[in-house]
Amino acid sequence: MQRLLLGIAILFVVSLLIFIGTEILPGDVAQAILGQGATPELLENVRVRLGLHDPAPVRYFRWLGNLVSGNLGASMVSGADIGQLLGERVWNTFMLAGVTALIAVPLAILLGLLSAIKPNSLMDRTISAVSLSLISLPDFLIAIVLVMVFAVKLSWLPAIANLRPGLDFFEVARMMVLPVTVLVFTVLAHMVRMTRTAVINVLSSPATEMAILKGVPRWRLLLVHALPNALAPIANVVALNLAFLISGIVVVETLFNFSGLGRLMVESVTTRDIPVVQICAMIFCTVYVLLNLFADVISIVSNPRLRYPK
């Protein structure tokens, strides 16, 4: 319950910061929309239409009220209703992120465990070298190489993932293969390395030595003794890495012409379509905050010290 309130408080702060970032920073929104050549009358016109003359707190609460009541407003550039703009794209982006997470999270935990069980073994060193290289590569390099090989040279897969209504499942799946692969690569490496550190920390504790000296079999040591203690750090690792997933999504959607929230946001930033930027940022940040809260809840549930204070 306390956590829930905290979550709402954080979201409030997030919305405030997004608002400050977009509207109070010393940029002239009206100027931004109309460009350098705008006449003073036009500028004034836009300012009045946007209510820019009202004091900042008034504008903030008006914006927040609209947001909560589901009235998302209209795009400044195209005039389209933002709600309609989002519908399809939110779904597409969540599908992309969801599939990526479903593949990357279990795989990362598995690889992290494998390398933590025997530090400095051949397996560990291989995983460590590969993940270090992957961390060093920009997302688009992986994407370019995959596109060059699988789309251009071999023509197995489409180079763009232009999801449209009316595609059947098989076509969608074919389009998703490359974007998902790139995203898995970008988030996997960090997660593997951090999981490894978290598990090694647990395994090097005196409690693990005691369990070994008690004759606890290896699998039991890992699953019964180490896992409950490693759960909280691993959950945090996964939540933290969502930040990489989000930046990966923005890049990958742009690269593959994927019709999703990330590309919409990039386009809106380019055209300085502030209302759309605000909403997109709010959606991404909300998901991020909620998942981090979820990780916190897992740490509490898995730690008896927090569950049963003395």
Added chain:
Amino acid sequence: MREPNPITPVLEVKGLCVSAQNRKKQLTPIVSDISFSIAPGKVTALIGESGSGKTTISLACLGFARAGCVINAGEVKLGDVDVLRLSNAQRRAIRGKDIAYIAQSAAAAFNSALTLNRQVTETAVINGILSQEEATAKAISLYRELDLPEPETIGDRYPHQVSGGQLQRLMAAMAMICDPRLLILDEPTTALDVTTQIEVLRSFKKLIRNKSTSAIYVSHDLAVVAQIADEVMVLKDGVEVERGSIDNIINAPQHEYTIELINAAHIMPEQLPAARTPLLNADSSIALPLLRVETVTAGYGRSHKYLALHDVSLEAYSTRTIGVIGESGSGKTTLGRVISGLMNVKSGSVSLEGQPLDDAIDLRDRDQLKAIQFAFQMADVALNPRHRIGKILGRPLAFYFDLSQQAIDNRVAELLELVELPTEYALRFPRELSGGEKQRVNLARALAAEPKLIICDEITSALDTVVAKSILALLVELQERLGVSYVFISHDISTIIQMADTIAVMREGQVVAYGTTAEVMTPPHHPYTQLLLDSVPAMRTDWLDNLA
């Protein structure tokens, strides 16, 4: 099965060698050529100081070497089986069932995410010896035997919900759940307060005697071992120095190292050291105290929420030592921090030579700062690892006296000589010194300020007994030569009696007894002083049994 032939030993170790292995696969021996055997129902103690290899040997008996160590030679026979030649799976089957281990710090060795019962019964259940219900019933009867409170329900708690002494006993229950043939106890009472140590020791002894289990008892403390062991093996730097029955070792030690160990042991002196005459001024009037702590109340947290000191008053005299004794949580360290200005007081005052001292350190002037110096418990962390000894000692000189570099170098050499270290140590880093040497540097740094008073906070408790003894001797000598006054803080009443002219006994933030050593230590004692005195093991085998 638990009644082996009395002639065959339970455990036989022959020619055991364990080495440390560095990243380049080079080996450095830790223990070499260790052989001993344990008869059924007997307790063998491994005695030694840090680095003697006693824990390494005890772990090797389980066929275990810590990361970075390898067992390179020897055999460890449990009955007919050589533990070192077993496969991992076979070794796992023996551990917990036939040989059980009790670690030094139970607080760290218990898994904080599992309930106590689950951990205590685990080996019995996974080896299929007992069902979960039988194992739990047995655990409860063991809790009862170990004098644990609420034996029926204590096992449902998590490790952080019980005290340190209880955890140590719960670990014993965990070890005994399968009725092992051999029990290995690795410094099981060292981390406990003295008064708790006695209770735990008594429970262990009762348990071992009732079950007639064979045991290896690892310790640095001969007086503790004397209460529980039948045989003793004295170790130094990984080799055996002397071996024999406990009576022979403590009454007729042969090797000079054993004699040294016995002489340095923390046991009660037969009689109080002769009291020094009260300090007089030149005109033979009685001198005023150097430092006066008056009705100080202080605590931690916002606006001293958690009080650590209640209404504490005491006085320290020039060229004399005041001993402050107490267990963990008594507030003795807080007292040292208040005097040195590291902590603010809630009420009360501290004054030096009649001048009140500000409790905030940045408001004290240079002479006041100079006058009171602090010597820390852990020399390891009290010296900046990135500075050479010369810089560590030179900084107070530069800070307080504005000396030239040449004068600083000369004075650093003098200081090193004062604490009996070679002058070329000025060029070394702290990590290149042994524990005792570091503690000398720590003292030299305090002396560099030419202080009137040094607060010595447990400065010998992290040291081996032999080394600690030499540091105490140095302190006494320095006091005679320089006339410095000490506030000597310790948990060890025997050391306090040796060192102090006046004693303050602290408990839960209050001074419960205060006076000259003779006053505090002559019966009738304050009940808590009595308890502390009773908790110091004597170098006799029957001390624990005769204790009321």
Added chain:
Amino acid sequence: MKPNEPSSGLRYLLSELTLTPIVCLLVLIAIIVVVLFAPFIAPHPEAAILTDESFSLPGELMLLGSDFLGRDVLSRLIYGIRVTVSVAFAISLIAFILGCALGFLAAVKRGWVDSLLSRSVDALISFPAIMVALIVISALGSSIPVLIITIALIDSTRVFRVARALGMDIVVQDYIEAAKVRGEKMGWIIWHEMLPNALAPLAAEFGIRFTYAILFISALSFLGLGVQAPHADLGVMVKENMQGILYETYTPLYPALCIAMVTLSVNLLVDWFLKTTDAELPDEL
């Protein structure tokens, strides 16, 4: 470890050099030379259009061929490295100085100073980094100073956490208490007692921050929101030559590989450094 064997120090580090760190060091030295002397090394001016042909094959005039406008790819790469690396360096330097100073301050002062700083950082960290960047760019537009300051600010929150955690570990050590009892000033304690003990992990952290900055600025440029014309960094070069993929040229690959080369060298070096000095970074992102 033998008592006389130092576990750090330049001489020890040199004695532990193996092939990988040597190669990485050489790559980085080459990069520094390119950054400092780009105009003298590049065979052609960065913006000169030398041919009408887009994506021409490598030849004598242009060693790596031409880009989509017919400019020399090699020369543009050299200038691109210069922009990317110097912008990333500026970002990490500012982030580092800011983060370390505030992190140590929080660790030493505790109390309300720590609470205030930590809570502010928590608030900033509850945003994914890319979102902060996009929000600021949408408000202020993209220019090199805006990019440097924004990303430095984002990065400094991560440095703050690392520095604070390191500082907290060090500040409870008795040698800091000893300096306080002596009456030393706060500045002296941070500079002489704390900093030398945090140097190894901080050096490693600097390397990691630098690679993040490179990847971040490149990603923004790739999205068209980073470095703007007339300047071009490596990310911009990838973006503007992306259509080349369809003509089966490798042109967009070159700048991407340059980025990978720099970040990989730094990461491998940091990895080796952490292993040989046994320094450990606190578990923070």
